[in-house]
Amino acid sequence: MINFDYHTLFTPKMKIIFSVLLLTSFNLLAQTKSNVKDYFFPSPDKNIARFYSPSKTGERTSSTRTIYYVRKNSTYNTVDAHFFNGKSINIITLTYQFSISEVKIVTSFVYEAKNKVTHNPPITILKMPANGKTTSWTYTDIAGDFVKCNANLTTINYNGEERKAIRVEKTYTDSSAIIIDYYVYGVGFWKEECKTDNETLNFDILDELIFDKQVEI
Numbered sequence: 001m002i003n004f005d006y007h008t009l010f011t012p013k014m015k016i017i018f019s020v021l022l023l024t025s026f027n028l029l030a031q032t033k034s035n036v037k038d039y040f041f042p043s044p045d046k047n048i049a050r051f052y053s054p055s056k057t058g059e060r061t062s063s064t065r066t067i068y069y070v071r072k073n074s075t076y077n078t079v080d081a082h083f084f085n086g087k088s089i090n091i092i093t094l095t096y097q098f099s100i101s102e103v104k105i106v107t108s109f110v111y112e113a114k115n116k117v118t119h120n121p122p123i124t125i126l127k128m129p130a131n132g133k134t135t136s137w138t139y140t141d142i143a144g145d146f147v148k149c150n151a152n153l154t155t156i157n158y159n160g161e162e163r164k165a166i167r168v169e170k171t172y173t174d175s176s177a178i179i180i181d182y183y184v185y186g187v188g189f190w191k192e193e194c195k196t197d198n199e200t201l202n203f204d205i206l207d208e209l210i211f212d213k214q215v216e217i
Contacts, residue, residue: 034185036128039166041069041076042188047215050190051204067189068215083197092142101128108142116143126183129153129166134216146173158184166192174205 042049046069053063064086068079082090091111097104104122109115123142129135130149136150150169163184170179180193180200192203194214 030047034131035100035125036166037076037118039128039164039183039185040096040103040126040188043072043186044071046187046209046211047071048210048212050210052207053204054202056199056201069188070215072216074175076167094142097122102126110142120216124167127151127164134209147171154182156182156184156190158187158190161188 014212037148040127046111046193046201047068049067051065051067053065055061062085064083066081066083068081070077070079076098077093077095080092080094085193092107092162093111095107097106098166103126104124105119106122107116107118109117109215119142123139125139125141127135127137127149132152134150134152136148138146140146148171149168151166154165154167156165157163157204163183163186168183170181171177172179176197178195180195182190182192184190187206189204190206194201194203
C-alpha cells in the first residue's frame with residue numbers, strides 16, 4: 001500500500017491552482033443555475049454600459065451607444081441611447097417584466113417620436129435556455145419587425161474571467177443577415193454581431209461598465 005503525504009502532493013503552487021479551478025467551477029455552476037435577469041441586467045454595483053462600434057478593420061468609429069440600467073423598487077427600465085459624433089440620434093426607454101426564464105417588454109417610449117406604447121401582451125425578447133439545449137421563439141419588436149430567435153448557453157472571456165453567456169441568433173423578415181447578441185452573467189448586454197454569407201461584423205462592443213448613483217434617483 002502506498003502512503004501519500006498531503007504536504008508533498010499539494011505544494012503551495014498546486015494548492016493555488018486547485019483553489020482557482022474549484023472557484024471557477026463553482027462560479028460557472030452558480031451562473032448556470034441563475035435566472036435570466038442575472039444575464040440581462042448587470043450586477044447591482046453597475047448601472048451604465050458604454051459601447052463602441054468598430055470599423056471592418058477594428059478601429060473605433062464615431063458611432064457609440066450607452067445603456068442605463070435603472071432599478072427602482074420592483075421596476076426595471078433601460079434607457080438605450082445611440083450617438084454619432086457625440087450627438088444622440090435615437091433614445092428608447094423600455095420597462096421590463098421578468099420571470100425566472102423570460103424577459104418581456106411591458107412599455108416602450110421612443111424619445112424622438114414622443115411615443116409611449118403599452119404592449120399587451122408583453123413582448124418576450126429573451127428566454128433562458130437549458131444547458132446544452134437551444135431555445136427558440138418568435139416575436140414582433142417595437143418597430144413592427146417579425147423576429148425569429150434561437151438561444152443557447154455559451155462561455156465567453158470577460159476581463160480575463162470565464163463567464164456564462166446567453167447567445168441569441170436573431171433573423172428578420174426580408175433579411176438574410178443574422179444578428180447575434182450576447183448577454184453575460186453579471187454584466188448584461190455585452191456584444192452584438194452581424195453575420196452574413198461572407199463575414200461577421202461587430203456592431204456594438206462593451207467598452208466599460210460603471211456605476212453612477214444619479215441613475216438610481
